[in-house]
Amino acid sequence: MGNSSKLHRLQSMTAALVGVFFFNAIVGVFGLRLAIAGLAAFVLGAVVVCVAFPAQGAES
Amino acid sequence: MDLSLVSACFLALALTLYVILDGFDLGVGILLLFQPATASRDHMVDSITPTWDGNETWIIMAGVTLLAAFPVAYSILLPAFYLPIILMLLALGFRGVSFEFRVQSKQHRRKWDVAFAVGSLVAAFMQGLVLGGLMQGVKVQNQHFAGSVLDVVHPLPIISGLALPFGYAVLGGGWLKLKSNLSLQTFANRSIRISAPFLAILFGIACIYAVKIQPSIHSKWATHGIPLACLVGLFAIASGMLTTMTEKTRPAVPFLLGLFLFVLGISGIALIAFPDIVPFSVTLWEAASSSTSQTLVLVGAAFVTPIVLTYSAFAYWIFRGKTPEQGWEA
Amino acid sequence: MKLDPSIIARIQFAFTVSFHIIFPTMSIGLASFLAVIEALWLKTKKPVYLEIYKFWLSIFAMGFGIGVVTGIVLSFEFGLGFARFAQMAGPAIGPLIALEVLTAFFLEAGFLGIMLFGLHRVGPKLHFFATCMVAIGTLISASWILSANSWMQTPAGVAIRDGHLTVLSWRHVLVNPSWLYRLPHMLTAAYLTASFMVAGVGAWYLLKGKHQHFARRTLALGTAFGTVLIAGQVFIGDILYGTMLKYQPSKMQAAEGFWEKQSQSPAPYYWFIVPDQNNQRNRFQLGIPYLGSIWLTHSLNGRVEGLRNTPRDFQPRMGMVFYAFRIMYGLAMVMFAVGVASLWLRFRGKLFSSRWFLWILVFMTPSGIIATLAGWYVAETGRQPWVIYGVLRTVDAISPVPAQALLSTLIAFVCVYAVFITAFLVFAFRIIRRGPGEVPPHAEASGSVKNAFRPYVLDSPERLVNSSITQRS
Numbered sequence: 023m024g025n026s027s028k029l030h031r032l033q034s035m036t037a038a039l040v041g042v043f044f045f046n047a048i049v050g051v052f053g054l055r056l057a058i059a060g061l062a063a064f065v066l067g068a069v070v071v072c073v074a075f076p077a078q079g080a081e082s
Numbered sequence: 083m084d085l086s087l088v089s090a091c092f093l094a095l096a097l098t099l100y101v102i103l104d105g106f107d108l109g110v111g112i113l114l115l116f117q118p119a120t121a122s123r124d125h126m127v128d129s130i131t132p133t134w135d136g137n138e139t140w141i142i143m144a145g146v147t148l149l150a151a152f153p154v155a156y157s158i159l160l161p162a163f164y165l166p167i168i169l170m171l172l173a174l175g176f177r178g179v180s181f182e183f184r185v186q187s188k189q190h191r192r193k194w195d196v197a198f199a200v201g202s203l204v205a206a207f208m209q210g211l212v213l214g215g216l217m218q219g220v221k222v223q224n225q226h227f228a229g230s231v232l233d234v235v236h237p238l239p240i241i242s243g244l245a246l247p248f249g250y251a252v253l254g255g256g257w258l259k260l261k262s263n264l265s266l267q268t269f270a271n272r273s274i275r276i277s278a279p280f281l282a283i284l285f286g287i288a289c290i291y292a293v294k295i296q297p298s299i300h301s302k303w304a305t306h307g308i309p310l311a312c313l314v315g316l317f318a319i320a321s322g323m324l325t326t327m328t329e330k331t332r333p334a335v336p337f338l339l340g341l342f343l344f345v346l347g348i349s350g351i352a353l354i355a356f357p358d359i360v361p362f363s364v365t366l367w368e369a370a371s372s373s374t375s376q377t378l379v380l381v382g383a384a385f386v387t388p389i390v391l392t393y394s395a396f397a398y399w400i401f402r403g404k405t406p407e408q409g410w411e412a
Numbered sequence: 413m414k415l416d417p418s419i420i421a422r423i424q425f426a427f428t429v430s431f432h433i434i435f436p437t438m439s440i441g442l443a444s445f446l447a448v449i450e451a452l453w454l455k456t457k458k459p460v461y462l463e464i465y466k467f468w469l470s471i472f473a474m475g476f477g478i479g480v481v482t483g484i485v486l487s488f489e490f491g492l493g494f495a496r497f498a499q500m501a502g503p504a505i506g507p508l509i510a511l512e513v514l515t516a517f518f519l520e521a522g523f524l525g526i527m528l529f530g531l532h533r534v535g536p537k538l539h540f541f542a543t544c545m546v547a548i549g550t551l552i553s554a555s556w557i558l559s560a561n562s563w564m565q566t567p568a569g570v571a572i573r574d575g576h577l578t579v580l581s582w583r584h585v586l587v588n589p590s591w592l593y594r595l596p597h598m599l600t601a602a603y604l605t606a607s608f609m610v611a612g613v614g615a616w617y618l619l620k621g622k623h624q625h626f627a628r629r630t631l632a633l634g635t636a637f638g639t640v641l642i643a644g645q646v647f648i649g650d651i652l653y654g655t656m657l658k659y660q661p662s663k664m665q666a667a668e669g670f671w672e673k674q675s676q677s678p679a680p681y682y683w684f685i686v687p688d689q690n691n692q693r694n695r696f697q698l699g700i701p702y703l704g705s706i707w708l709t710h711s712l713n714g715r716v717e718g719l720r721n722t723p724r725d726f727q728p729r730m731g732m733v734f735y736a737f738r739i740m741y742g743l744a745m746v747m748f749a750v751g752v753a754s755l756w757l758r759f760r761g762k763l764f765s766s767r768w769f770l771w772i773l774v775f776m777t778p779s780g781i782i783a784t785l786a787g788w789y790v791a792e793t794g795r796q797p798w799v800i801y802g803v804l805r806t807v808d809a810i811s812p813v814p815a816q817a818l819l820s821t822l823i824a825f826v827c828v829y830a831v832f833i834t835a836f837l838v839f840a841f842r843i844i845r846r847g848p849g850e851v852p853p854h855a856e857a858s859g860s861v862k863n864a865f866r867p868y869v870l871d872s873p874e875r876l877v878n879s880s881i882t883q884r885s
Contacts, residue, residue: 034756041752045745048643049650051710061647068639071755077632077763132525135480139517142487146513149490149498150506157499160491161811167492168821171485172828178481179832182474186839227495231817371503374579378507386514393522400526400533410529 085377086370089151090359092383096147098348100140102253102341107134109254111177111202112247113273114195122266123195129261129405131181136394138174150379154225154369155359161227162220163212166234170208176201206247214242217292217299217354222363238291245284249343251277252324256337261405271329274336278324282317285347289314298362302354313350317343415815418807421493424822426792428485430785431829435479437784440554440599441606442472443547448633450540460625467626467848468610471840473528478832480521485825493818497799497809503577504570504585505560512556520549551599558598562591564800565791566659572803589659593652594791600645601787604747605780607638612777613844615770626848628764631773635763639751646744660801662722663794666733668708669697670718678713679704683738687730692720728796736789743783750776 046052047060107130117123148156160167176197184194211234218238221229255273258266292299303310320339327336355361359369370376446465453461487509490498526534526542534542569584570577579585611634617627657664669682671693681703686696705714719727750772757763764770799806 030760037752037756038749041749044643044752045646045748046706048647049707051706053710057647057650061643064643065640068636068643068751068755071758072632072636075758075761077628077758132529135477135524136518136521138480138484139513139521142484142517143510143513145487145491146506146510149487149502150510153499153502153506156491156502156506157495157811160488160498161495161813164492164811164813164817165821167488168824171481171488172824174484175481175828175832179474179477179835182477183835183839186474186842225499227812231813371506372578374582375503375507378579378582379510382507382511382514386511386518390514390518390522394518397522397525400530 085373085380086151086366088380089147089370089376090366092380093144093147093151094348094352096140096144098345100137100144101344101348103137103140104134105250105344106130106253106257106337106340107137108177108202108206108247109250109252110257111199111254112206112251113254113258113269114199115203116273117269120191122269124191124409125262125266125405125407126258127181127184127195127198128409129258131410132401133394133397134178134181136397138178147379147383151371151376152359152366152369153371155364158220158222158225158227158360158364158369159216161231162229163215163234164231166208166211166215170205170212173201173204173208177205202250203247206250207243210243210246211239213246213351214239214288216361217242217288217296217351219296219298219362220360222360225364225368238288238295241284241288241291245281245288248277248281248284249340249347252281252343253337253340256340260333260337261403263404263407267329271327274324274327274340278321281343282321282325285317286314296362299354306353309353310350313346313353317346320346415819417813417815417818418810420815420818420822421810421813422806424818424825425489425493427822428482428489428825428829429792430788431833432479432482432486433785433788434781435475435482436550436554437602437605437781438475438609439472439479440547440550440602441604441609441780442468442475443543443550444603445606445610446472447540447543447547450543454536454540460629463626463848464630467843469528470843474836474839476520476524478836482829482832491811492813493811494799494806494809495811497804500572500575500577500804500809501564501800504567504579505563507579507582508556508560508563508586512553512560516549516553516556520546520553523549554598554602555595558595559586559588559591561791562594563588565594565656565795566590567800567803590652590655593648593655597645597648597652597787598784600641600648601780601784604638604641604645605784607634607641608747608773608776608780609778610634611638612773612775615773616777616844617847618764619767619770619774623847631764635751635754635773638747639754642744642747642751646748649741649744660795661717662719662726662728663733663790665717665719665721666728666730666794667737667790668704668716668718669694669699669730669734670704670716671720671730672718673720675704675716675718677705677715678702679708679716681707682734685730685734687734689727689729689731692724726797728794732793733790736786736793740783740786740790743779743786747776747779747783 044060044064047056048064050057052060110126110130114123114126117126145156148159180194180198180201184191184198187194215234215236215238218233218236220227221233252274255270255277258270258273262270293303294300320343324336324339324343357365357367359366446468449461449465449468452458453465490501523542523545526539527546530539530542563585566589568588569579569581569586571580572578610630614627614629614631614634617623618631653664669685669687670679678701680699680701682697682699684696684698685694687693688695702712704716705712708714708716719730753769753772754763757766757769795801797805797807799809
């Protein structure tokens with residue numbers, strides 16, 4: 023139980039860091055090309071997550 | 083083609099449509115003050131609810147046409163009528179939100195009805211004030227307004243301010259006669275029979291007073307006496323018919339007569355004011371913007387106005403016939 | 413005490429336009445949301461979508477009404493408070509706003525009645541068409557008015573002589589340098605506003621354990637849309653920033669809090685400053701090191717240009733622009749974080765059960781409105797002292813109306829608008845407390861296009877059947 027919650031926390035922190043990376047990419051810190059690519063990747067990823075993991079109970 | 087003249091016609095059209103369409107909306111609102119029965123008041127408001135928004139939009143069209151085609155006139159007239167216009171806008175605001183808010187609360191509905199009615203009355207009074215102020219004449223210097231914001235507090239504007247609500251009440255009564263059920267018919271008839279004579283008397287006083295105080299109007303009567311006299315005569319006849327109408331009068335007649343009264347009034351004002359757009363100091367052409375601006379507005383208007391009128395008519399058609407007793411929510 | 417009419421005129425316009433923008437922002441967002449919901453209802457026939465539609469329709473209706481009447485005020489207020497501006501700019505922005513009225517206001521107004529009251533009068537397809545027309549109307553409306561405002565920010569396509577303006581090219585007036593960047597930014601802001609409003613209310617119901625099905629659906633939709641939209645918004649925002657840096661450098665200089673012509677290297681990103689405009693310096697400043705260079709110059713050691721690059725007479729007030737920008741940008745970051753969190757929680761299957769997240773969503777309900785307002789304050793206070801950038805200064809643009817008249821009408825506006833917003837909030841909270849209404853399991857819009865063209869019959873059998881209410885869903 024302790025290990026899995028440590029794992030969860032690690033996963034959450036990784037997700038947060040990935041988010042920070044995407045944010046900075048999209049605001050153009052790494053240049054315009056990566057901003058566009060970052061936006062596209064983020065949106066695609068978001069769509070995939072929403073479709074692949076429909077929030078439970080949302081479908082009737 | 084004289085673009086300024088065409089723009090002026092479109093402006094006149096927008097104002098006329100506003101006065102007629104929002105006229106009966108404001109009229110029904112004013113009549114609310116005299117209707118004690120809650121269910122009847124609900125019925126009255128229901129009759130104008132589906133279409134009020136489109137009606138009110140014509141005043142924006144008029145104001146914005148003035149801005150686009152006659153910016154000099156816009157920049158003179160709006161400061162000149164600063165106080166009545168702002169009070170009108172606030173009153174229209176109360177009227178508009180009351181539509182949405184009154185259905186939200188049963189206990190406070192009476193209060194919202196009063197807000198609705200007072201808003202309609204104040205808006206009508208302010209519009210009359212502006213009308214009278216226009217006929218009185220606006221002080222202009224170097225194409226800028228040079229008078230005082232309190233110039234409207236004078237007899238002619240005040241008489242016009244009192245007259246216009248009666249005119250709207252006639253339209254409102256005519257609309258109710260068309261759209262409401264049996265229980266409101268007597269009320270509608272009575273509203274028309276009482277409002278029409280008051281309107282005619284105040285209108286008459288305003289005409290006479292205007293000739294006395296504004297030399298330009300006096301000279302207009304001298305040069306265009308016959309057409310003006312015809313308009314006044316027709317006005318008197320139509321008002322008389324409305325005052326003496328009975329239960330047997332066909333439902334559409336009072337409303338049409340009311341519209342006719344307004345068309346007569348607007349024609350008279352146009353005849354008197356022309357060729358000025360800021361009576362009696364600035365002509366249409368002096369106030370006009372360049373042809374590029376007027377062209378864009380007129381081309382847009384030419385294309386879009388017929389479409390707008392069509393689907394607006396469609397909206398009226400969808401909600402045609404008598405307003406349902408239980409309202410629109412059921 | 414001598415009152416300055418130009419200051420009062422500015423305060424009055426700022427007040428009325430700030431109040432106004434809240435409502436069209438909501439209306440644009442909610443109208444499109446309602447169109448999506450109605451499409452989902454028509455496609456899936458699931459009653460929850462009709463519940464969602466009817467619930468948000470009532471809030472939408474109130475907001476739309478206030479938006480209309482406060483908007484009418486603005487179309488006259490150009491002339492009331494700023495007659496000299498109206499006289500000069502009328503030929504350019506007048507036709508744009510005229511076309512807005514013709515192509516958008518009438519469209520919305522014409523179909524709004526059917527959308528609000530026609531569910532039982534017309535068939536489902538015509539009603540859906542009406543909803544879409546209203547949504548499209550709000551979009552077209554935003555486009556025109558954004559073009560007019562963008563022309564004030566980056567004027568183009570006109571020739572000016574003796575204070576009179578002639579339009580040379582409508583293409584350049586309409587498609588002025590900033591319009592195509594500011595328009596998607598505003599539209600996205602509106603859609604974000606609706607997403608967070610919808611998600612926030614859904615989260616509230618989940619926290620209270622009520623209307624579960626309604627709440628889960630709206631929360632899921634709100635967060636999904638919100639996540640995608642905030643990513644797009646942040647992207648658009650950065651592109652817009654680069655554009656405004658080019659066309660209105662003084663605005664962006666004021667926004668970042670730097671005074672020196674070239675800041676230190678590397679530059680920090682300031683979050684708190686106490687600016688002293690008279691002495692052209694900050695009395696106090698607090699920021700995150702390196703982040704200024706990273707975010708503002710996309711390098712590790714770039715220098716940022718400060719406000720002293722603009723002559724003093726043409727400088728906007730740094731305090732207002734800076735804090736407005738920080739609020740908007742700060743909220744954008746929070747929204748982005750919420751979006752990422754929502755994706756993560758979906759992945760872990762905990763989207764509806766993480767109470768901490770639900771509470772955050774509840775607090776984020778008005779975030780779109782606040783961010784939009786802040787963004788507009790950046791736009792408008794950052795443009796000062798110009799009303800038409802580089803052409804006409806605000807102080808030269810006011811009406812020949814005495815300060816007392818301006819002040820008394822300002823007070824009148826504040827009082828009346830206070831009534832409007834109080835009533836709106838009271839009724840909106842009441843609608844939320846009451847919750848979505850029951851909808852019969854097989855409810856449909858009970859009219860048809862054919863019926864709409866036949867004479868309307870009161871108390872027809874279909875109407876009596878549909879007015880009965882069945883058990884809770």
